Amino acid sequence: MSNGFIERSLLGVFSFLKESVSSEEYAAKRGLLQFIEARVKVLIFACLLIAVVSVRNTSILYVFYSVCVLLAVFSGISLGYFLKRTWVFIPLFSLFIAIPALFSVFTPGDTLVTFQLAGARFIITWQGFDGAVLFVMRVATSVSLVVLLNLTTRQTELLRTLRIFGIPQIFVMTLSMCYRYIYLFAEIIEHAYIGIKSRVGTALHYKKGQHIVAWKIANLWERSQQLNEEVYNAMLSRGYTGEPKVLERSLGIKSRAPSLKQNRIL
Amino acid sequence: MDEIIFELKDIHYSYLGKFPALRGVDLDIVKGSMVSVIGANGTGKSTLLQILDALIQPQKGQVKAFGKEINEEAFKDEEFSRFFRSKVGLVFQNSDVQLFCPTVKEDIVFGPLQLGVEHGEIRKRLDGLVESLGIKDLLERSPHQLSVGEKRKVAIASTLAMDPDVLLLDEPTAGLDPATVRHIIDILIDAHEKGKTIITATHDLHILEEISDVIHVFNREKCIARSGFAWDILADSELLEANNLVHIHKHRHKDKVHAHRHDHRLDHHHEEHS
Numbered sequence: 049m050s051n052g053f054i055e056r057s058l059l060g061v062f063s064f065l066k067e068s069v070s071s072e073e074y075a076a077k078r079g080l081l082q083f084i085e086a087r088v089k090v091l092i093f094a095c096l097l098i099a100v101v102s103v104r105n106t107s108i109l110y111v112f113y114s115v116c117v118l119l120a121v122f123s124g125i126s127l128g129y130f131l132k133r134t135w136v137f138i139p140l141f142s143l144f145i146a147i148p149a150l151f152s153v154f155t156p157g158d159t160l161v162t163f164q165l166a167g168a169r170f171i172i173t174w175q176g177f178d179g180a181v182l183f184v185m186r187v188a189t190s191v192s193l194v195v196l197l198n199l200t201t202r203q204t205e206l207l208r209t210l211r212i213f214g215i216p217q218i219f220v221m222t223l224s225m226c227y228r229y230i231y232l233f234a235e236i237i238e239h240a241y242i243g244i245k246s247r248v249g250t251a252l253h254y255k256k257g258q259h260i261v262a263w264k265i266a267n268l269w270e271r272s273q274q275l276n277e278e279v280y281n282a283m284l285s286r287g288y289t290g291e292p293k294v295l296e297r298s299l300g301i302k303s304r305a306p307s308l309k310q311n312r313i314l
Numbered sequence: 315m316d317e318i319i320f321e322l323k324d325i326h327y328s329y330l331g332k333f334p335a336l337r338g339v340d341l342d343i344v345k346g347s348m349v350s351v352i353g354a355n356g357t358g359k360s361t362l363l364q365i366l367d368a369l370i371q372p373q374k375g376q377v378k379a380f381g382k383e384i385n386e387e388a389f390k391d392e393e394f395s396r397f398f399r400s401k402v403g404l405v406f407q408n409s410d411v412q413l414f415c416p417t418v419k420e421d422i423v424f425g426p427l428q429l430g431v432e433h434g435e436i437r438k439r440l441d442g443l444v445e446s447l448g449i450k451d452l453l454e455r456s457p458h459q460l461s462v463g464e465k466r467k468v469a470i471a472s473t474l475a476m477d478p479d480v481l482l483l484d485e486p487t488a489g490l491d492p493a494t495v496r497h498i499i500d501i502l503i504d505a506h507e508k509g510k511t512i513i514t515a516t517h518d519l520h521i522l523e524e525i526s527d528v529i530h531v532f533n534r535e536k537c538i539a540r541s542g543f544a545w546d547i548l549a550d551s552e553l554l555e556a557n558n559l560v561h562i563h564k565h566r567h568k569d570k571v572h573a574h575r576h577d578h579r580l581d582h583h584h585e586e587h588s
Binding site: 072203204207224225227228229231232275278279281282283284285286287288289292293294 | 396
């Protein structure tokens with residue numbers, strides 16, 4: 049039972065990771081956000097993010113969040129998928145900060161709820177509750193904006209946009225290679241897990257399990273080192289000298305979205 | 315007289331200083347030839363290709379390419395480095411290693427861009443490769459979205475885009491379906507007809523006759539067991555068997571089990587059609 053749960057969780061994590069990295073299904077759709085040129089979109093979303101982190105009023109954050117949900121709908125993104133993709137990150141970012149902030153120990157103020165747990169008396173304050181809601185809404189809206197940008201823009205366009213904003217080419221190239229190889233490593237881990245399962249079955253003593261996991265981590269580390277060396281050799285072989293030169297638009301990379309000039313005309 | 319472009323003398327290489335990969339290899343490669351290096355797994359074929367591409371330097375022995383000795387010192391000269399990289403292209407065994415850019419198109423033009431090829435020329439090469447390899451639909455895709463065969467074609471395209479005089483290929487047909495193998499052989503034959511030197515490391519004997527004038531057989535001792543014309547080498551069953559390159563086939567004829575050596579020669583008859 050527990051093995052089945054772990055297996056489903058692991059495969060779910062791999063599948064989610066691969067999907068997050070590789071899915072361009074929504075970016076290929078014809079929707080509101082897909083229509084906006086990547087550079088303009090990045091600029092708009094950067095301004096929205098600054099606004100969201102600056103706002104101190106929860107009601108305004110509700111409006112921002114509602115706008116995100118509407119943008120998702122008008123961009124052809126399945127609402128269930130969008131909420132799942134967004135809210136899966138919220139506990140990661142906010143759980144350890146928002147929950148303690150509820151209590152009077154960290155946020156003194158007017159009592160909202162009082163309860164006893166293991167002989168200790170806990171008080172949740174109105175001020176703590178408001179602070180926690182503000183924090184969670186801020187995180188939820190920020191994550192929603194990032195997810196929207198990521199889902200509706202092709203990775204190549206996003207990376208190229210970074211370059212336009214003056215981020216050094218070597219950084220953009222390293223980032224794009226990370227993106228490329230995360231997928232490969234997710235696949236390696238998934239295959240390794242299936243390989244282990246095919247040989248040891250499902251019932252495994254936890255100590256043996258720990259041993260296998262430790263060995264796989266070491267193995268993966270070694271493979272990443274090896275891949276690192278091989279990829280560098282492949283780059284050298286094709287004339288790389290430490291200063292990457294990349295494809296410019298003059299060679300015909302086309303965006304599905306209209307160009308800045310076309311946007312102005314439209 | 316034939317122009318020798320690679321001259322290897324008494325090459326020794328070992329990994330971490332204790333796992334020998336090559337032991338005393340002597341090899342001359344003539345410009346415009348089709349050369350194959352065959353041998354079982356772990357006989358040093360890939361190491362040899364990396365030495366020919368100057369990605370690793372032998373611990374002992376001398377490598378000369380285009381008349382110049384190849385060592386780390388030679389590659390400190392930027393002009394020579396650029397010259398060598400534009401002349402020699404390597405297709406890696408693992409295409410995932412070679413395809414590191416976000417899209418297929420960027421991968422194909424990576425080499426020429428680094429070598430400072432003019433943009434108009436890159437565009438021309440890209441269009442030509444897209445046409446000849448039939449990869450137009452793949453251009454905007456990410457390499458991880460491709461099948462093994464598609465990755466291999468794109469990896470070959472990314473090397474051909476540099477328009478090298480020498481094409482090194484490490485197991486170019488391993489794990490591919492017959493139609494893709496055929497397509498890759500045709501690409502290599504076409505490249506050879508355009509004057510390129512083709513050096514292939516493989517243990518796929520089925521393709522050898524078409525892509526080799528000369529074959530070098532590597533043995534377990536990590537050196538060349540025999541060199542010769544393709545037909546002679548492929549006809550030497552004992553040599554191939556001794557080097558783990560052929561196996562015994564067993565199959566059933568009604569109730570009798572029949573065993574014979576696997577034959578890789580392309581012995582066939584053309585029927586006359588009237």
